[in-house]
Amino acid sequence: MNADEKAALGALETDWNSTLALLKSLVAMPTVSFAPWPKEPLFACADRIESELRALSPDLLTRLKSPEVPDDAVPVLFAHWKAPAGAKTILLYAHYDVQPPMDLSDWTTPPFEPREREGRLYGRGTADDKAGVAIHLAALKAWTKASGGLPCGVKILFEGQEEVGSVGLEKLLRANRGLLDADAVLIADCGNYDVGIPTLTTSLRGMNAVDVELRTMASPLHSGSWGGIAPDVGIMFARAIASLADDWGGLSFELPRPGEKGPERVLPTPDEALMRRQVGLPEGADFPFPADRLWRRCWDEPSLTITSLECGKVGESGNVIHNVLRSRIGLRVPFGHDVDEATRALVEALRKALPDWVELKAEPEDSAQPWATGTDHPLTRLAAGAMAEAFGRDVVFAGCGASIPLAQLFGELLPGAPVLLTGVEDPYSAPHAPDESLELSDFFSSAKAETALLGRLSS
Numbered sequence: 001m002n003a004d005e006k007a008a009l010g011a012l013e014t015d016w017n018s019t020l021a022l023l024k025s026l027v028a029m030p031t032v033s034f035a036p037w038p039k040e041p042l043f044a045c046a047d048r049i050e051s052e053l054r055a056l057s058p059d060l061l062t063r064l065k066s067p068e069v070p071d072d073a074v075p076v077l078f079a080h081w082k083a084p085a086g087a088k089t090i091l092l093y094a095h096y097d098v099q100p101p102m103d104l105s106d107w108t109t110p111p112f113e114p115r116e117r118e119g120r121l122y123g124r125g126t127a128d129d130k131a132g133v134a135i136h137l138a139a140l141k142a143w144t145k146a147s148g149g150l151p152c153g154v155k156i157l158f159e160g161q162e163e164v165g166s167v168g169l170e171k172l173l174r175a176n177r178g179l180l181d182a183d184a185v186l187i188a189d190c191g192n193y194d195v196g197i198p199t200l201t202t203s204l205r206g207m208n209a210v211d212v213e214l215r216t217m218a219s220p221l222h223s224g225s226w227g228g229i230a231p232d233v234g235i236m237f238a239r240a241i242a243s244l245a246d247d248w249g250g251l252s253f254e255l256p257r258p259g260e261k262g263p264e265r266v267l268p269t270p271d272e273a274l275m276r277r278q279v280g281l282p283e284g285a286d287f288p289f290p291a292d293r294l295w296r297r298c299w300d301e302p303s304l305t306i307t308s309l310e311c312g313k314v315g316e317s318g319n320v321i322h323n324v325l326r327s328r329i330g331l332r333v334p335f336g337h338d339v340d341e342a343t344r345a346l347v348e349a350l351r352k353a354l355p356d357w358v359e360l361k362a363e364p365e366d367s368a369q370p371w372a373t374g375t376d377h378p379l380t381r382l383a384a385g386a387m388a389e390a391f392g393r394d395v396v397f398a399g400c401g402a403s404i405p406l407a408q409l410f411g412e413l414l415p416g417a418p419v420l421l422t423g424v425e426d427p428y429s430a431p432h433a434p435d436e437s438l439e440l441s442d443f444f445s446s447a448k449a450e451t452a453l454l455g456r457l458s459s
């Protein structure tokens with residue numbers, strides 16, 4: 001660690017209370033990007049973050065525009081500090097919108113009133129992803145305060161529509177491709193393998209969802225008069241879908257081509273008891289696969305989920321045999337598969353599992369392709385080294401069963417630049433769920449790691 005890095009880390013620590021206060025003030029803004037939540041908090045939050053960026057004197061500060069994206073869309077903020085001679089440039093991404101809080105009675109404390117409890121900060125967006133915004137700002141401030149400027153080139157990209165599929169972002173990035181060149185991209189929107197374990201995520205599964213509708217008879221029938229001699233669409237769907245997956249979501253039909261192998265990883269030995277707790281398994285339920293396959297199933301294998309199912313409404317349906325069923329089926333596929341081909345295979349397998357005469361409509365959503373990266377790029381190693389020092393233990397290269405389309409897009413737009421996936425989520429963070437939280441010590445360690453990394457990109 002050189003003297004400049006030490007000074008920047010000192011400034012980060014001295015100002016930590018104001019970073020924490022900034023994060024809390026961002027969490028207090030209900031920036032839910034889902035309709036019908038109001039858009040005003042999103043605009044107010046963008047203004048607030050923009051003023052933080054302006055105070056750090058970037059060479060360029062703008063809201064990305066494209067002829068295809070309306071001017072009054074939720075802002076995508078872009079800032080650029082030019083690299084000193086010989087230094088690298090890194091693009092830092094985070095998003096300032098959040099998921100809806102859902103049922104307020106499920107929260108221990110109100111979602112938009114951030115509260116500290118037992119070393120964690122609770123509130124909607126603490127972990128996903130306002131911590132990402134706060135960490136980027138804290139690292140930039142630390143360097144500005146310690147040495148009057150940044151040690152490397154930095155580009156900031158903050159969006160406010162990530163949770164609703166990054167509306168317009170791809171168009172904005174393609175229209176502004178000339179602004180984006182960087183030696184590395186850091187997406188701070190993922191998480192750590194566990195509390196205190198610094199983690200770089202090196203693979204994401206792709207995903208798609210298919211809305212299906214099954215129709216059998218002309219209309220519902222009296223279940224007493226006709227039960228036993230009329231086809232039951234609920235039972236048909238249950239049998240068909242059960243033939244496509246095991247009870248734990250693993251696929252039992254073949255995808256078009258075998259997955260090309262994802263990156264090799266060295267993982268801590270999975271702790272089965274811990275994973276039972278994280279999943280929330282009741283007494284008596286056991287994983288039907290060995291502990292060392294737990295993460296593999298989630299990261300490196302496809303899975304199926306029934307995300308919704310409608311076949312009459314509980315409490316409102318009479319004693320009828322239904323003739324129509326609707327469901328949304330989620331599909332996740334690992335690196336090496338084409339998610340659109342896999343989705344077609346799913347629909348085909350469902351078609352085959354149903355009698356020919358059952359009417360089946362299937363409408364796929366927009367898909368996200370799987371993504372994977374290696375671990376040996378020099379800048380990946382540099383980031384891993386800075387993280388290991390900040391956390392005081394070796395970095396884990398982990399997979400993630402979820403999907404971040406942006407990783408794939410940056411891979412395409414900036415070939416050769418490693419995409420580094422970091423973030424403060426941990427298995428207890430409950431992003432998208434009630435009582436979202438982050439571990440405050442990991443929030444600080446992550447900011448230290450990023451501050452150190454900027455210094456190490458100076459040559």
Ligand SMILES: [Zn+2]
Nearest residue numbers: 128129162189
């Ligand atoms: Zn996120």
